[in-house]
Amino acid sequence: MKSNLIPVLLFVVIIIAVAAIGAVLNSEISSANSKYSTIYTDYKTLNSSYFTLLSEYNTLSNEYKELLSNYSYAVTDHNDLLSILNSVNSTDTTNLEMEKGIGSGWESMEYLQSGNINSLETLLASNVTGFLSKGTTNGTFSSKTIGAMFSEFYGYPVISSSFPQIYISSSGNITYGVALFQYHDINTSNALVNSYGVMEESLIQISPGIWKIDHIYIYNILNSSTFSLAESGFNYLNSISELDVAGVNQYIIGQLPSYVYIGFSSYEGNYTPTQFDSVLSTVKSFTITPFYFNISVVSNSIEITYYANISIGNSTTYTASINLSAELQPDGLPEVTSTVMTAIPYSTVENNIDTIFS
Structure with missing residues (x-):
C-alpha cells in the first residue's frame, strides 16, 4: 500500500510545486505588466512632452x-538713418561754411x-596777391607790398562811390566775388578824380568759419561812357528777369541792329527785338x-560775359553763359546789340573762374 501512495504523493508534490511556480510567475507577470504599464504611460507622457x-x-x-x-x-534702418543724419549734418555744415x-x-x-x-586788411590772407589799378596806381602786389599799394590806391578822400553790380558765390572752400565800381575822389589839388572798373576777388577757407582774401584784382578799365554801357547791360538783364518788355526795349531797340539768340530749351533760336518781346510776353518766368x-x-x-543759371x-x-555786346549809338545813348545765351557745363564756369585766380 505504501508503494501505491508514492506516485500519488509525487503527483501532489508536483501539483503543489507547479501551483507555487505558477503563483510566483503570475506574481512576476503581474509585476512586470504593472511596470510595463507604468513605463508605457511614462513613455506616452514623455512622447507627448517631446512633441x-x-x-x-x-x-x-x-x-x-x-x-x-x-x-x-x-x-x-539704423544705418540708413545714420547715413542720412551724417549726410544732413555734412550738408548743413557745408552750407553754413559757404554762407560764412x-x-x-x-x-x-x-570795405572796398x-x-x-x-x-579790409583783417580779411587778407597772409599770401594775398593781385593787381591794383585806379587813377595813377597800377601794378601787381603781394602780401609784402599790399599795404603801400592800397595806401596809394585810396590815397585820395573818397567823395562818393557806388558798386551798382556785386555778385558773390561760393563753391566748396572757395568764394568768388565780382563788382562793377565807380569812385569819385578829390586829389591834393582839389581836382575831381573819377575811376570806373571791375573788382574781382577770391576768398579761401583757412579754418572752420574763417575766410580770407587770397586774390584781389581791381581794374580801372572803364570810363564814364563804357561804365554807362556796363550799367545798361546789367539793367537790361534785370529787365529780362522781370519780364519788363518796355525796359528790355529801352536797351535793344535803337539806331543799331540788334538780335537775341537762345541756345537751349524749347525757345531755342534767333530773335529780333520784336520777336523777343513776344517771348517775354508769353512766358510766365525768365529766371536768371x-x-x-x-x-x-x-x-x-x-562785351560782358555773364555766367548764370x-x-x-x-x-x-540750364547753366549758361550770356554774352552781351553793347555800344553807343550815334545819338550817344547805349544799346545792347547782341545777346547770346548758350548752355554750358557748370564745370566750364568753375574752370573759367579758376583761370582768373590761378
Missing part, C-alpha cells in the same frame, strides 16, 4: 527667425567801396541767377 517641446521649439525657432529678421531690418564765405565776400566789398583799408561776370572793352563798346517758363534750369 510639446518640439512644437514649442519650432514656435521659438520661428519667433527667433522673425526677431532676427526684424533686427536685421532695424540695423539696416559769402558773408565775408560781402563784408570785403563794403568805403575805402576802409584798416578793416548769376554766378559771375567779366567785362572787356573794345574802343567805346563793351537760366530757366525759361517751366523748363529745365
Whole structure:
C-alpha cells in the first residue's frame, strides 16, 4: 500500500510545486505588466512632452527667425538713418561754411567801396596777391607790398562811390566775388578824380568759419561812357528777369541792329527785338541767377560775359553763359546789340573762374 501512495504523493508534490511556480510567475507577470504599464504611460507622457517641446521649439525657432529678421531690418534702418543724419549734418555744415564765405565776400566789398583799408586788411590772407589799378596806381602786389599799394590806391578822400553790380558765390572752400565800381575822389589839388572798373576777388577757407582774401584784382578799365554801357547791360538783364518788355526795349531797340539768340530749351533760336518781346510776353518766368561776370572793352563798346543759371517758363534750369555786346549809338545813348545765351557745363564756369585766380 505504501508503494501505491508514492506516485500519488509525487503527483501532489508536483501539483503543489507547479501551483507555487505558477503563483510566483503570475506574481512576476503581474509585476512586470504593472511596470510595463507604468513605463508605457511614462513613455506616452514623455512622447507627448517631446512633441510639446518640439512644437514649442519650432514656435521659438520661428519667433527667433522673425526677431532676427526684424533686427536685421532695424540695423539696416539704423544705418540708413545714420547715413542720412551724417549726410544732413555734412550738408548743413557745408552750407553754413559757404554762407560764412559769402558773408565775408560781402563784408570785403563794403570795405572796398568805403575805402576802409584798416578793416579790409583783417580779411587778407597772409599770401594775398593781385593787381591794383585806379587813377595813377597800377601794378601787381603781394602780401609784402599790399599795404603801400592800397595806401596809394585810396590815397585820395573818397567823395562818393557806388558798386551798382556785386555778385558773390561760393563753391566748396572757395568764394568768388565780382563788382562793377565807380569812385569819385578829390586829389591834393582839389581836382575831381573819377575811376570806373571791375573788382574781382577770391576768398579761401583757412579754418572752420574763417575766410580770407587770397586774390584781389581791381581794374580801372572803364570810363564814364563804357561804365554807362556796363550799367545798361546789367539793367537790361534785370529787365529780362522781370519780364519788363518796355525796359528790355529801352536797351535793344535803337539806331543799331540788334538780335537775341537762345541756345537751349524749347525757345531755342534767333530773335529780333520784336520777336523777343513776344517771348517775354508769353512766358510766365525768365529766371536768371548769376554766378559771375567779366567785362572787356573794345574802343567805346563793351562785351560782358555773364555766367548764370537760366530757366525759361517751366523748363529745365540750364547753366549758361550770356554774352552781351553793347555800344553807343550815334545819338550817344547805349544799346545792347547782341545777346547770346548758350548752355554750358557748370564745370566750364568753375574752370573759367579758376583761370582768373590761378
